[in-house]
Amino acid sequence: MTPAMPDAYQPLTYQQVADLAERMATVLGPAMLTSDPDPLAHAAWMTHKTLHTIAQLLKPEPREPEGRAVWLDTIADCANHVRRAAHRQWASEATDTDVAMFTENTAITSAEIGEALPPETATVTLVLPDGMTKVEVTLSTAGPRAAGPEGWTTWASDSPLPLAPIDGLRHLEIQSLLTSLSEVITQALHPQLLEES
Known part of the structure; x- marks a missing residue:
């Protein structure tokens, strides 16, 4: 035995x-x-x-x-x-084009398996050190006709002073954080919203 x-x-x-x-x-x-x-x-x-x-x-x-x-x-x-x-x-x-292509393909895959729906835009409101002034920053993704690589992160602010340009590190950080946020929200959505029409 x-x-x-x-x-x-x-x-x-x-x-x-x-x-x-x-x-x-x-x-x-x-x-x-x-x-x-x-x-x-x-x-x-x-x-x-x-x-x-x-x-x-x-x-x-x-x-x-x-x-x-x-x-x-x-x-x-x-x-x-x-x-x-x-x-x-x-x-x-990596080049900006390669990084943008990778993160875009990853976002598509995550959406296909229902892990994280792709965020079209996201708006973040920051409160400046004076505790009163607010700055709104809108994040989005470049499309085929944009000046930068397709899938590249873009951002705009309502502040009169410009934001720094998006580099590879900022793109990767923003996309990673947006994916994490999207995962949390996607998991909280009612199942009927995720059913294919």
Whole structure:
């Protein structure tokens, strides 16, 4: 009779994750000893910080809810750093046309599988430091007849002072954030709205 195989699942423990984070720090630390770390080195270091933070959450000693909230927020913040570092590297390697084509194709695929409907435009209202003045920024995507690459992010402001131009990094960051926002909204829509007519 063949003995039953033990369950392969093993929950994470503080010690194993802490040890892994410590080993990563030893390997990755030297690449951070510069005033301007390489984007991939920064992404790797923030991944280490994520594991270090997860280890803190796995400690056997109970933590106050407020403390856990800080650690969990740190994990989300690390993910933002990793995303931005990846976009910095990507923007430095690719042409604007290639980046626009990739993000547009990704948006089309997400819409086809019902993951995130493509946002046509988005308006963000910012409150300036005086606490009273507001600036409205409208984001949209360039069409076939636009001056820039098709699928490129465009923005306009109601401020008399101009916005900086959209570069590869800004395009990738905006499209990533719009996709995340669209995913949240798409998942909240009534199912009947998503049915094909």
